Amino acid sequence: MTPHAPFLRRPGTQLTLRYIVAIALTLFFIFPVYWLFIISFKTPDEIFAFPPVWYPESIQFANYRVLFKDGDAETVWNSLILAGVSTVIAMVLGTICAYSLVRFKTGGENLAVWIISQRMMPPIAIAFPIFLLYVFFGWVDSFHGLIILYTAFSLPYVIWMMRGYIEDLPLELEESALVDGCTRWEVLWKVVFPMVRSGLFATAVFTFVFAWNDFLFALVLTRTEVITYTVQVTHYFGGQSNFWAKIAAMSVLGTIPVFFTVATLQRYLVRGISMGAVKG
Amino acid sequence: MADLKITNLHKHYGGVQAVRGIDLEVASGEFTVLVGPSGCGKSTLLRTIAGLETPDGGTLEIAGKVVNYVRPRDRDIAMVFQNYALYPYMNVFENIAFGLRARKTPQAEVETRVKRAAGMLGITQLLDRLPRQLSGGQRQRVAIGRAIVRNARLFLFDEPLSNLDAQLRDEMRSEIKRLHQELGTTMIYVTHDQIEAMTLADRIVLLRDGRIEQVGTPLDLYERPATRFVAGFLGSPQMNFIPAQLAQSGGGWAVKVGDGTSLALPARARDGLSDGRAIVLGLRPQHLTRANGSSRPGHQRLGVTVELVQPTGSRAYITFPLGGVPTVAELESHDVQRPGEQIDVDVDMNRAVLIDPETNRVI
Numbered sequence: 001m002t003p004h005a006p007f008l009r010r011p012g013t014q015l016t017l018r019y020i021v022a023i024a025l026t027l028f029f030i031f032p033v034y035w036l037f038i039i040s041f042k043t044p045d046e047i048f049a050f051p052p053v054w055y056p057e058s059i060q061f062a063n064y065r066v067l068f069k070d071g072d073a074e075t076v077w078n079s080l081i082l083a084g085v086s087t088v089i090a091m092v093l094g095t096i097c098a099y100s101l102v103r104f105k106t107g108g109e110n111l112a113v114w115i116i117s118q119r120m121m122p123p124i125a126i127a128f129p130i131f132l133l134y135v136f137f138g139w140v141d142s143f144h145g146l147i148i149l150y151t152a153f154s155l156p157y158v159i160w161m162m163r164g165y166i167e168d169l170p171l172e173l174e175e176s177a178l179v180d181g182c183t184r185w186e187v188l189w190k191v192v193f194p195m196v197r198s199g200l201f202a203t204a205v206f207t208f209v210f211a212w213n214d215f216l217f218a219l220v221l222t223r224t225e226v227i228t229y230t231v232q233v234t235h236y237f238g239g240q241s242n243f244w245a246k247i248a249a250m251s252v253l254g255t256i257p258v259f260f261t262v263a264t265l266q267r268y269l270v271r272g273i274s275m276g277a278v279k280g
Numbered sequence: 281m282a283d284l285k286i287t288n289l290h291k292h293y294g295g296v297q298a299v300r301g302i303d304l305e306v307a308s309g310e311f312t313v314l315v316g317p318s319g320c321g322k323s324t325l326l327r328t329i330a331g332l333e334t335p336d337g338g339t340l341e342i343a344g345k346v347v348n349y350v351r352p353r354d355r356d357i358a359m360v361f362q363n364y365a366l367y368p369y370m371n372v373f374e375n376i377a378f379g380l381r382a383r384k385t386p387q388a389e390v391e392t393r394v395k396r397a398a399g400m401l402g403i404t405q406l407l408d409r410l411p412r413q414l415s416g417g418q419r420q421r422v423a424i425g426r427a428i429v430r431n432a433r434l435f436l437f438d439e440p441l442s443n444l445d446a447q448l449r450d451e452m453r454s455e456i457k458r459l460h461q462e463l464g465t466t467m468i469y470v471t472h473d474q475i476e477a478m479t480l481a482d483r484i485v486l487l488r489d490g491r492i493e494q495v496g497t498p499l500d501l502y503e504r505p506a507t508r509f510v511a512g513f514l515g516s517p518q519m520n521f522i523p524a525q526l527a528q529s530g531g532g533w534a535v536k537v538g539d540g541t542s543l544a545l546p547a548r549a550r551d552g553l554s555d556g557r558a559i560v561l562g563l564r565p566q567h568l569t570r571a572n573g574s575s576r577p578g579h580q581r582l583g584v585t586v587e588l589v590q591p592t593g594s595r596a597y598i599t600f601p602l603g604g605v606p607t608v609a610e611l612e613s614h615d616v617q618r619p620g621e622q623i624d625v626d627v628d629m630n631r632a633v634l635i636d637p638e639t640n641r642v643i
Contacts, residue, residue, distance in 0.1 A: 179355075
């Protein structure tokens with residue numbers, strides 16, 4: 001008869017323990033998200049009920065209906081435009097800059113480091129000067145104002161990331177394209193962009209999420225025209241009471257675009273993140 | 281007319297002189313091989329011809345037009361790279377068609393030309409595959425296909441076979457030679473492999489330290505090397521170099537090596553022979569054979585003790601001391617059995633090379 005391993009060392013026990021820990025951790029992190037979603041579907045009575053209502057009797061969309069009726073939901077659309085447009089501009093400009101840094105050694109050794117150092121500055125430190133500047137230009141409360149700002153903030157990150165991806169590209173691919181009849185711009189478009197596609201998507205997701213989640217500049221630089229959803233949510237925190245239903249519903253609306261972006265691009269995201277890390 | 285004319289070309293990277301004053305003309309339809317050890321400037325020279333590097337001095341003419349500052353795409357060249365440089369996200373067809381599409385060739389013509397090129401290389405059945413689904417040899421065929429489909433004036437090859445294993449390399453070498461015969465295009469081929477250079481070239485350009493050491497047909501360089509470097513670079517196993525002295529003997533000249541062995545030189549006009557002059561005697565292993573029967577004119581018989589035997593199949597390389605230097609001879613494998621054997625070696629002094637030890641030039 002073969003001797004038994006101690007209870008805790010048996011493969012079956014180990015696996016069970018691992019599952020228990022994993023499930024517990026997952027529940028711990030998922031629960032707040034679940035609670036947010038579930039509140040958005042509750043009636044005011046259910047929200048304040050004690051003991052808490054873990055799941056509502058019936059799903060009702062009244063909280064969402066109010067947001068759309070009052071036009072509050074439009075702020076999600078605003079955020080989408082701001083984050084989307086600034087991401088596209090930052091990705092295109094940033095990749096071109098990164099290509100120039102890598103292939104033409106633009107700015108020598110140190111320009112790239114200087115560029116990324118701009119990202120390390122605390123945004124609050126320049127919030128006030130930027131506000132004054134924007135008042136002067138008349139850019140406050142405008143789409144283009146925030147788009148320019150988000151683009152400027154994302155560029156260092158995009159340049160830094162794309163520089164890493166482009167450095168990993170074999171030079172021969174580009175040289176071959178040059179000999180075969182491409183201009184530099186065509187090389188960029190036909191060789192570099194397709195080759196760094198995973199990196200482009202991964203970087204774009206993070207750039208998008210940064211602009212999407214921005215609260216500080218949206219708060220300082222908007223008034224009534226271009227309110228983003230992050231600012232809108234704070235409007236529901238009142239002096240006397242908080243509109244939990246609206247807060248939850250608005251937050252869910254704000255989560256959905258990011259959720260879908262990441263879900264669709266997940267394939268590229270994982271590959272892109274690891275692509276820069278592991279050099280072949 | 282020369283397809284390519286290079287005059288006093290210079291190129292440096294920082295403080296390193298990669299190419300220092302190269303003059304070269306390549307005739308139309310010629311297969312020229314640039315060969316030399318790593319760091320000799322052969323790849324830099326090729327890249328400068330391609331336009332991937334800009335020369336620092338001198339002129340570069342393609343078809344009679346100075347192209348020093350002409351972009352690669354306007355030079356009418358095609359290039360095959362060492363690492364194939366295939367686009368991983370395109371299938372074989374699109375990879376081959378890339379250059380044609382970049383030049384806005386009509387779709388119907390793209391189809392015909394890609395299929396013809398694929399047919400020539402025997403890769404028609406691979407047109408739908410992606411590069412990662414191909415073997416090394418197949419990838420190199422695609423890379424060559426991408427070059428030949430363009431009908432360029434000048435074909436450049438940058439060590440195209442060095443990533444392949446030995447057997448495939450032999451196969452692709454014949455393939456490239458056959459392609460050159462079929463297409464008749466001017467080809468410039470860079471390699472560090474002397475076998476590739478010898479077998480492929482109409483003309484070899486042997487480079488060293490950014491300068492041309494010697495230019496000529498493969499046999500020219502093999503049989504009439506201009507310098508010790510050329511003599512040592514071409515041929516395998518390498519030529520033996522034995523320090524020696526010239527001596528007058530009878531009516532002619534003889535070479536005396538360190539241990540007192542004297543080898544008579546066949547009568548041939550040579551400049552600068554003087555009694556007692558120090559020289560280096562160059563003997564190819566192929567010109568040292570097992571002595572049998574009567575010796576022919578210019579041949580000498582030498583009794584040696586075999587120190588080392590390296591059989592290669594049909595041939596065997598043996599090592600014996602001559603003038604204090606380990607000397608290699610290539611014999612028939614049944615000519616010698618084991619180390620320690622005493623044999624007579626026939627030295628073909630007709631093909632011996634005398635080198636001035638100071639200038640390293642052949643006398």
